[in-house]
Amino acid sequence: MTDFLIYLIEGALIGQVYALIAMGFVVIYRASKVFNFAQGELVVLGGYLVWWMVLGSGLPAWVGIPLAFALAALTGIVIERIFFSRLVGESLFSMVMVTVGLLVLLRGVFLVIWGAHVRPFPMIVPMRPLILGELFISRSLLIGGAVTVVAAVGLSWFFNRTTAGLRMTAVAEDHQIAMSLGISVKRSVAFAWMLGAVLSTVGAIVFLNGKSLSFLASDIGFAALPVAMLAGLESIGGLILAGLVVGIAQGMAAAYLDPLLGGGVSTVLPFVVMILILFFRPNGLFGWKLIERV
Amino acid sequence: MLELNNVEAIYSEVILVLKGISLHVPEGGCVALLGSNGAGKSTTLKCISGLIRPEDGAVTGGNITFLGKRIDALPAEAVVRRGLVHVMEGRKVLEHMTTQQNLMVGGHMHRDAARRRQNLERVYALMPPLANLRQRTAGYLSGGEQQMLVIGRALMAEPTMMLIDEPSLGLAPMLVEEIYAILAELRAHGLTLLLVEQNTRAALEIADHGYVMENGRIVMEGSAAQLKSNEDIREFYLGLDQSGERKSYRDIKHYKRRKRWLG
Amino acid sequence: MKSFGRTVLAVLLAGAAVFAWALPASLRAAPVEYNVAGLADYSGPYADVMPLISDGRKAVFTWWNKEVGAKLGVQLNFKEFDTRYDTAQTASLWPGVLADLKPIMIMGLGGPDVAALRQRLPDDKVPLLMSTAAYGFAWQPETWFFNPRPTYAHEAVAFAEWYRGQKGAKTLKVAVISSEASPAYIDIAKGIEKYASMNPTVEVVETVYTAVQPTDLSSQIRRVVRKGAEALLIQTNTAVVVASKRGLEAAGQGGIPLMMSSHNGLAASGKALGGLEQLEGSFEVYGIASPADTSGSAYKFYEMLRNDFGVKAPWNILAIQGTEQALYSVRAVEQAVKKVGAANLTGSAVREGLYAGKIPSEATFGFLPDLTFTREGPFPVRGLTANITTVKGGKYTLAAANVPVPVVEKW
Amino acid sequence: MTLAATTTAPGTAPPVLGAEHMTLRFGGVTALHDVSLDVRADETLAVIGPNGAGKTSLLNVFSGFYHPQQGRCFFTGTEITGKPTHEIAQMGVARTFQGTHIFAGMTVLDNILVGRHFHMRTTIPQSFLYFPWAHREELRHREVVEDIIDLLEIESIRSALVGALGYGLRKRVDLARALAMEPRVLLMDEPMAGMNTEEKEDLARFILDIREARHIPVVLVEHDMSVVMDLADRVAVFDFGRKIAEGTPQQIQRNPAVINAYLGASA
């Protein structure tokens, strides 16, 4: 029973880490309608920046981390400047395809700047588990979960209630309409990438805390994908629930199915769950429904 | 107020759609742009508002001035900030947002929340049906409601001039009246209008001046009264026969008299 | 298209350089020249370590040409090709290499090379010599690819048996941390399981399948610890070592040792953890010289290469891998020359040279144990040993040398 | 007055398309409320009403895009309620669209050929080999298409990309595509919207031709009352999802309920 509880809680918390990673992805989609294939690279970018500012330069964490956020935001803007500013008005497909190029390109940039070797990631959050009777709960996961919930609530409010947020929502609806209303799509896309990069850095901190970092860590981008899809690409609040579903399913599979079947059921299960749920709710749990008119 | 001088525009680097358009809209005036489909009316509006560039088009010649300043090189959002809004055809609401969110987005450039509120109330007062639909998802509104919403949304920007494309398209006769009543009221409050419209009758009711476009050129221009009495306009745009009676669609002959513009 | 211009320029420059380099070679007379192709990964997952491996390979060939080849009348020209660690890339490269270079052997780097070439080599008649451990799925008779080491599973159980002996226990309970990211990792786990199923001395409490990227393993680790695992066998990558270590710490079981292999060893994993001392009491095991050993003949040979042949790579496991690979290759060439003469070397001859008899450990300066290749498999099936290295008192030290590799049934 | 009228009085033939007590709801909104309506084989039936009255919903139900919660639809005696759109289309219900629902990436010719899709038999493997069945079939259907191109006077734009055409021409291609299906009833959703008088005249002429030459009954949803009055044999009026009146154009024009709900004072 205790085991079951631990698996449940831990699965739920890991799901929130996925949700946090997926959030960087949804934010970019939600403010620019661009589906970012290079999300995993953004997380790695955040990871390297944190490493660089904290371990690399030897700054204390409370100085280094804000600096890393600032650099991430800057990189987001640079990405928009170089890759997207000229594409405003082109088909959305083109913009999405640029992110495919970005995926390969960023990888190369990381290799040039930081090399390919695996390096330690600083321990920003204490690793020591929280012990409640027989329950062991990872403190870093717990903090990560809290961060995820706070970020989700905050961003939901931002996108639905504030003028700036509504502006971006309008861009996500339709670039042309947004432009006709005097909204700068470029600026919105730039902000999206800025926010996406910063969120990915937060995700990197929670995800990589005390572990290791190399350019290959970008796999997390695809691992977090089912969470984003389940929530619905437009829904930030929905990520929490989707994270719970995916995390718990995966946790249970890792605990009970993997040893039984002798294989990595837990790695495919999120995708299977995703397809099954999408079949009944084709826009995820909370995504925008397609309004078809004839 | 708005001046187009010999404007040329192309799409996809090769297709020339506007071949030297010149027109003039006086302050507080209402000008109608008439012409058949594909004549380049919508493109003209897009050239003015800057929305042509995102469609792989470009203004390649001539100049456009608004309030005495060149605007043909400005990005679309800068044009809006100068007080010139473009209401596109096809009732382009932001589908997944509520009525109120749509309106709030329209007034996004005003930092002052109180002012936005005030504008919002003004729009609701002008178009009472919208007030009852505040929390409805815009994509599910009816055609007439959506047309009101896009006009209301444009008003939230506090424009001095509005370009409006086919406001009566696909609307029931009563709604056409309603929409034109709203436009007339806006005019009365001093809003300058440039109107693209197929419904020539309705357009010439409200406009004081009109231009007729064919094949990317302006082929005729005149005051509303002049246009209304022009024989070609009467036949081809108002559907009247020589005696001023409405022709029946049943009586159309299978050979046709073609337009002969002298412009 | 500025980059294209630069590319063209680079190609032209390169061509000129190759020409200039080839010209004096053709003017020289004496030794018979043969080519050796090196498969490398300069733009894939092993790009960071490639220069270190390559350094060892190149230096050995230069040394050998001067010291041994000159006497035998043979010169081996070594040339590298980038495969990006990708099967399709190797496949598209190889026909060109074969035609242009007509190599008598290939220095391979990893699994994709074997995958791409294993069916071709018997036709092309060129042996592929690896530096890595072998895999169960490639354990077939009459191969054209060769590993100087047994399989990873062999090396792991050699450690398990040794560690059991150290503890004086009857049975050692281990957990295998594997992954489905690569079929190779599954193969390793299967080999260890096979050994455990036939020998009561080693028990696998569970094989954990996980991602090979940073991930949270605490619940899995806690589970295997509760099942009584006394050591964790990890031959995937450093990220998993780090995650497992953190998992052990979270479970309050920092004392349970990890066992790693050459490609994710103590040094690399220590770096990834942020300090070698964190791996106190953990082990790495492989059938080649240990970098912890700086007194043996291998280190002396390395110093000689560094002093006289311009090796820049530091004394580490990667330099050892490159050196080891080249060393047993040149010894195979020597045995082939003995058989067919300096003028008649071919790929087949080199392969026969490998089979010709024992390559004693001294011949490879202790980089490798005694190697006796037979036609039973791609690696010497019998008589291999492994070295076990550990961290003791924060220092990287040799724990045991020449531990016998037990017999593992094919799986 | 019309040629059709001189032979037999319109609206006396048996119904081809019909709805019986049909109710359609979306969430809380009732788009159609207990609607019964017949379309006869020899008439042009106009459907008018304010925006949101359920006219387009009616067409959508007829073409199978929406499925009513209650009531049934019939086409030539067969029940079609709940059938998928393509099956209903293949039975002979063709339609044109409000706005442009046209295949922008194809030429005019290919767009119209799409209308021939279900009349063609070439399978995927046959088209993979292309020769000679596929080729012959293509040519056979090409002739049918050319007739329609002649009828609608779009010869000159035959091989133009539809995406590059103006609105009026696109609507004509839309009609051509519907005709290529050789329909037994044609549903037209606001064909005149966005057209000027001249274009409307052209289209009206085509509709009359279609009625006369091809004897296809037409259901016309339209806001332009002069078009409705001139072309329709019968008019049905909708408001808030209900059919509030039905009759000849003249009757409808005088109906006070219709004037109130739809036409407004000036009409």
Next chain:
Amino acid sequence: MAMLPSGVFAVRYAQDRALLRTRPQWVSLALFMLLLALLPHLVTPRLLAIANLMLVTAIVVVGLQITLGYAGQVNLGQSAFMGVGAYAAGVLSTKWSLPFLVTIPLGGVAAALFGFVFGLSAVRIKGFYLALTTIAAQFIFHFAVLNLPVSWLGGSNGISMHPARLGGIEFSTDVSIYYLFLVSCTLMVAGAFGMMRSRTGRAFIAVRDDDVAAGMTGIPVVRTKAMAFLVGAFYAGIGGGLYAYYIRFISVDQFNLFNSVWYLGMIIVGGTGSIVGALLGTFLIRAFQEVVTSIGPLLAELVPWLGGDIVFASMNILLGGLIAFFVIVEPDGLMHRWNILKASYRLWPFRY
């Protein structure tokens, strides 16, 4: 075929439908095919090996073009579909000793069925959501191969194969493989042209441009979308089967998500909705990859102060940059540029 030199008019419908309508077009195609036929005698073995890989890739990418460019269904599982074809061909030839003339088409069929299953999800799922469910195909393929009993698909052991054989010919040399691939590729490309200009292709485009209107024009939308996946996956399967006979050793890691991304890149560079574009994209990206592989080590040798790792890492930057560059400068792909060129050529000397 809308763009023709002026002065060329079709007199008969058959003529109007022909793909090539002028003598120069015929002559250039004939010359091109002749060049391809003589290629093994003109180029080095390395270039021939590259050509072999290009031909296989071209089949796979043309398949993706059908699914993505014509039917508008983004597919990120093309590499997995290729893997299914390879495994099917491998199992059939090793376990059942079937000749390759049978195993390759059956490999295509197996992949087509696998693709069809994912295509069926198009019943409910649309747009990006659909695109991303195809990523799942990649994971499920990987999982299935590794976790099904080893005796079925070889599991982690992979499958070793014998060379393809036809009568007395054994396709084990690069030259013989080249001709096998050239014939297969020509057939598949010709087939793609055939399909895309008949009712099948029109249905695909109709569903892409407007699926609602397509349905009301009598096209079964769901079935057409699923068919688009089926046809595209069939191409991938054929490519996979040929690839299997080329490498003669199949393992699951040869068919990874990254390859799917590269195939997508090839479509982007060449342009969507054009078979020639798919071929062009395949050629360019593959050629660029090979150039990078070839000059990388040389550059590292020649410019030692740059440091090898930097040279090689920057190759990734170049490759990624190439895709991004093409999208930014030519969002509709190279074929679009070509069409614009042709259009302006027709108008010459007038600009418009």
